[in-house]
Amino acid sequence: MKKRILLLSLIGSVLFAQCKTSTPSQTAAPTETTATAPTAKKEFTYTTVPNDPLKTRIYTLDNGLKVYLSQYKTAPRIQTYIAVRAGSKNDPADATGLAHYLEHMAFKGSTRLGTTNWEKEQQELAKIEALYELYRTQKDPELRKKTYHQIDSISGVAATYAVPNEYDKLVAAMGMKGSNASTWVEQTIYYGDIPSNQLEKWAMLEAERLGVMIPRLFHTELEAVYEEKNRSLDSDNNKAFEAAFAALWPTHQYGTQTTIGTVEHLKNPSITEIKKYFEKYYVPNNMAIAMSGDLEFDETIRLIDEHFGRWEKGPEPEYNAPQEKPITSPVVREVYGPEAEMLLMAYRFPGVKSKDALVLRMINEILSNGQAGLIDLNINQKQAALGAGSFAEIYNDYSAHFLSGSPREGQTLDQVKNLLLQQIELVKKGKFEDWLIPAIVNKNKIAKMQSYESNAARATAFVDAFIAQMDWAEYLKREEAFEQITKQDVVEVANRYYGNNYAIVYKRTGQDPTAQKVEKPTITPVPANRDAQSDYYKLVASVPSTDLEPQFVDYKKDLQEGRLKSGIPVYYTRNQENGLFNLYYVVEMGTNHDPKIGLAVDYLQYLGTDKYTAEELQKEFFKIGCNFGVSSGQEQVYVYLSGLDTNLEQGLQLFESLLQNPKADKKALEDLVDGILKDRENAKQDKNIIHGVAMVNYAKYGPKNPFTNILSAKELKKVKPQELLTIIKDIPSYQHHVLYYGPRPLQAITTTLNTGHQVPALLKPVPDQKAFNELSIKKPMVYWTDYDMVQAELIFLSKSVNYDPKLVPVARLYNEYFDGGMGAIVFQELRESRALAYSASSRYSIANKQGRANYVVSYIGTQADKLPEAMAGMQGLLNDLPTAQANFENAKASVRNSIATERINKSGILMSYESARKLGIDHDIRRDIYESLGALTFEQIQAFHKQHIKEQNQAILVIGSKDRLNFKELANYGTVKKLTLKELFGY
Known part of the structure; x- marks a missing residue:
């Protein structure tokens, strides 16, 4: 979703924070070097750190802008981040949400970009700003309504001069991927992954749009933020986190104000305050550019200086962090909502530069590292x-250690709390094994090796250092310091910070007594002006760039095939970058063949062997830097092993012994079944599962579908351990194939597997699976499910023809034109022009297997009181494709540039081959798209739309509160049918 705020999220029953990038250990001091760009007289000095694996160059422009550059040439692309050291903690107390809303405004252009007549437009924008300042002071509802009507009216006039999404159109045409931004407590980040030949255009665009704040299309964008707020109000997880932050930091802005802001402040925005914020914090000496990829240092810094060097330096922004008083007794909060109950605890720690925050990272891993x-x-x-889970959030002023847990059936939240506190006590007493800290250090090194393979991870490390106000050498030294942490350090810090001093949030199931929503304002749709172009748009578009030739995967050359005993195929690509491996056994058999397969796979994680208990087995894998598992899907079982290739034999021996000789555990099975039944009940309280999984499966297949193809509660309780052990042992006895990505030659890994992979001389054929036929949608239907929520969410689903590779090129271009980003038709029309949603999308979804149908899948989430307009808006686009020749040309350029700069390599070659094999094709389908692109016309897009999208029978899937849904409106789109949870879940 575009321009979203970074929110902590719950996945399943365990809480996770945004991943932070590991960085290399260093001891040497930084050195300074002078380089002269070959095409310019100006000299640029840069700092390096000896032995830095990223070989980073850090520049500082004359205006104070920090620039981090790293070369990594696996593809002709560059990951770019532009970071501002300011977030929601810097918002004025009476205008919360300001940093986040400014982030939205940054995509609206400048005095030259996004406007056809700035002189006239700015006059109207000044009127709107003055009216908003008046609106903030008014209390009388009638006066406010009158003023808002004036804002809406003048906004319509101002919009006639605006060219919405010019920035987005340009970056899409450039082939930028992941164009987005995020705001959090002390940072705002703008990012995009660009083709390396588009560097100059990128520099021109970013310097232009971030050099000035223009409140263009302010009131329609504000409505998108309203929708974003409503989404957060519908999230029980978000409510729990806000409560925890408020309890943990009653004085500091981390806890006193949220990133999206309060409902009251959203209703009374101030353009004037946003401008003040921009002028204070968006100055080059408070910002940084972080880039990693296929770049040349001299050319890159020259272009950055040429465009960003024009920004004027400002005063250093000041921030004095409020000091919190110690927490002396548990701070208890309760929140309510429709989702399953859970518990969230948090302890307060000092900020990022303290050693104690570094030890917190270690404590977090001692408690929860995914294995041991x-x-x-x-x-x-x-x-x-x-x-249950644990994670650390480390900020500049304070840090926090979060613990979370979800109860079993009949278990109280306090019992979960006590379990978590018991683990804390073990840490305080040093009751964990001595090998654990070295193993965690080893795991951290492996994570660093993996992160170095990602330009995004490299650039994220630079941003983390900048936001933490650490120079690069200091940041890298912290990784060395992490590796030196001792058990004594851990025990001392644990006893200092873990006491009766925590915040605790009980998230209970029930109606929220504090429920609120942002009311729908009256907004007149503004023109999309799709054919208009500013002069600056034309200038940037005309900048020449060198052509980049695409590289397609040749499955006959880019992967090798070997054979194991019993004729098992091995598909192989070599890792030439580091010492890590990934090994998969793939069996074309899943829960569609037998629902007990899924149960057996789940059971395996709780089993040991004749030599090791389940707990000891996990420890042994963790000690040697390996990870294992078995994952079952509807049609496949993946058995996987990964880690340090030097320890592959040890890992393989442990792994195979578990597959060949699992030891039955009756209690583990009983607990597993009870947990599955509780998980099933929890799933019926999760709107994402209800809507995006259960309802979609129902619409595609009917009540008997792959999602409901599960063992009943009665059947589950009858299953015996030995039945599941038989299934586990049988997995390698079926016909299967092996995937390997690692540093060993093919012959060496074949020899290792022939010794270590235990299989019978004759493999059994995979049995037929249960067939689930995709139903035709014979008449328009509207299925709805009741759920206590502020918004209403809709999926428009129509079945198309079966997979045909000949359709893929035109479908790819159609998707890019119709819904390829913020500059595309769906986003422009439903969000920018009509302010109907924060998130809307529509795709022609290509099947992932030969013989399966393609589908048209469209989504919109909106306030329930906007349901009529939202449905009409989406349906109108699906039936009448707007014509915009400039958008079409941009879409072609976007697809062309994206494919030309994509590189499928490393383990991606294996996964690409797996996908192609399922579709019955023997080549990289991107070649077909690229070679067809030049000849494709807009008339073909129109013909495709008319044949496959327009006026197709639909199943419209609606989830929302029955008290807020407009059933009369729903009936206009087809026969309305309520779906109960029992119908959807089968239990």
Whole structure:
């Protein structure tokens, strides 16, 4: 979703924070070098750190702008981040949400970009700004209504001069991927992954649009932020986190104000305050550019200086962090909502530069590392709770350690709390094994190796250092310091910070007594002006760039095939970058063949062997830097092993012993079944599962579908451990193939597997699976499900023809034209012009397997009181494709540039081959798209739309509160049918 705020999220029953990038260990001091760009007289000095694996160059422009550059040439692309050291903690107390809303405004252009007549437009914008300042002071509802009507009216006039999404159109045509931005407590980040031949256009655009704040299309964009707020109000997880932050930091802005802002402040925005914020914080000496990829240092810094060097330096922004008083007793909060209950605890720690925050990272890993942490083993492995986890949030002024848990059936939240506190006590007493810290250090090194393969991870590390106000050498040294942490350090810090001093949030199931919503304002749609172009748009578009030739995967050359005993195929690509491997056994058999397969796979994680208990097995894998697992889908089972290739034999021996000789555990199975039944009940309280999974499966297949193809509660309870052990042992006995990506030659890995992979001489054929026929949608239907929420969410689903590779090129271009980003038709019309949604999308979805149908899948989430307009808006686009020749040319350029600069390599070659094989094709389908692109016309797009999208029978899937849904409106789109949770879930 575009321009979203970074929110902590719950995945399943365990809480996770945004991943932070590991960085290399360093001891040497930085050195300074002078380089002269070959095409310019100006000299640029830069700082480097000896032995830095990223070989980073850090420049500082004359105006104070920091620039981090790293070369990594696996593809002709560059990951770009532009970071501002300011976030929601810098918002004025009476105008919260300001930093986030400014982030939205930054995409609206400048005095030259996004306007056809700035002189006239700015006059109207000045009127709107003055009216908003008046609107903020008014209390009388009638006066406010009158003023808002004036704002809406003048906004319509101003919009006639605006060219919406010019920035987005240009970056799409350039082939930028992931164009987005995020705001959090002390940072705002703008990012995009660009083709390396588009560097100059990128520099021109970013310097232009971030050099000035123009409140263009302000009131329609504000409505998108309203929708974003409503989405957060519909999220129980978000409510729990806000409560935890407020309890943890009652004085500091981390807890006193949220990133999106309060409803009251959103209703009374101030353009004037946003401008003040921009002028204070968006100055070059408070910003940084971080880039990694296929770049040349001299050319890159020259272009950055040429365009960003024109920004004027400003005063250093000041911020004095409020000081919190110690927490002396638990701070208890309760929140309510329709989702399953859970518990969230948090302890306060000092900020990022303290050693204690570094030790917090280690404590977090000791508790929860996904394999051998105390929570992993003592709670999750033993199934003592439905799920539990731990993560650290480390900020500049303070940090926090969060613990979370979900209860089993009949278990109280306080019992979950006590389980978590018991693990904390073990840390305080040093009751964890001595090998654990070295193993965590080893895991951290592996994570660093993996992160170095990602330009995004490299650039993120630069941003993290900048936001933390650390120079690069200091930032890297912290990784070395992490590796030196001792058990004594851990025990001392744990005893200093973990006491009766935590914040705790009980998230209970029930109606929220504090429920609120942002009311729908009256907004007149503004013109999309699709054919208009500013002079600056034309200038940037005309900048020449060198052509980049695409590289397509040749499955006959880019992967090798070997054979194991019993004729098992091995598909191989070599890792020439580091010492890590990925190994998969792939069996074309899943839960559609037998629902017990899924149960057996789940059971395996709780089993040991004749030599190791389940807990000991996890420890052994963790010690050697390997990870294992079995994942079952509807049609496949993936058995996987990954980690340090030097320890592959040890890992393989452990792994195979578990597959060949699992030891039955009756209690583990009983607990697993109870947990599954509780998970099923929780799923019926999750609107994303209800809407995006259960309702979609119902519409495609009817009540008997792959999602409902599960064992009943009665059947589950009858299953015996030995039945599941038989299934587990049988997995390698079926026909299967092996995937390997690692540093060993093919012959070496074949030899290793022939010794280590235990299989019978004759493999069994995979049995036929249960067939689920995709139903025709014979007449328009509207299915709805009741759910207590502020918004209403809709999916428009229509079935198309079966997969045909000949359709792929035109479908790809159609999708890019119709819904390829913020400059495309759907976003422009439904969000920018009509302000109907924060998130809207529509795609012609290509099947992932030969013989399956393609589908048209469209989504919109909106306030329930906007349901009529939202449905009409989406349906109108699906039936009448707007014509915009400039958009079409941009879409072609976007597809061309994207494919020309994509590189499928490393393990991606194996996964690409797997996808092609399922579709019955023997080549890289991107070649067909690229070679067809030049000849495709807009008339062909129109013909495709008319044949496959327009006026197709639809199943419209609606989830929302029955008290807010407009059933009379729903009936206009087809036969309305309520779906109960039992119908959707089958239980």
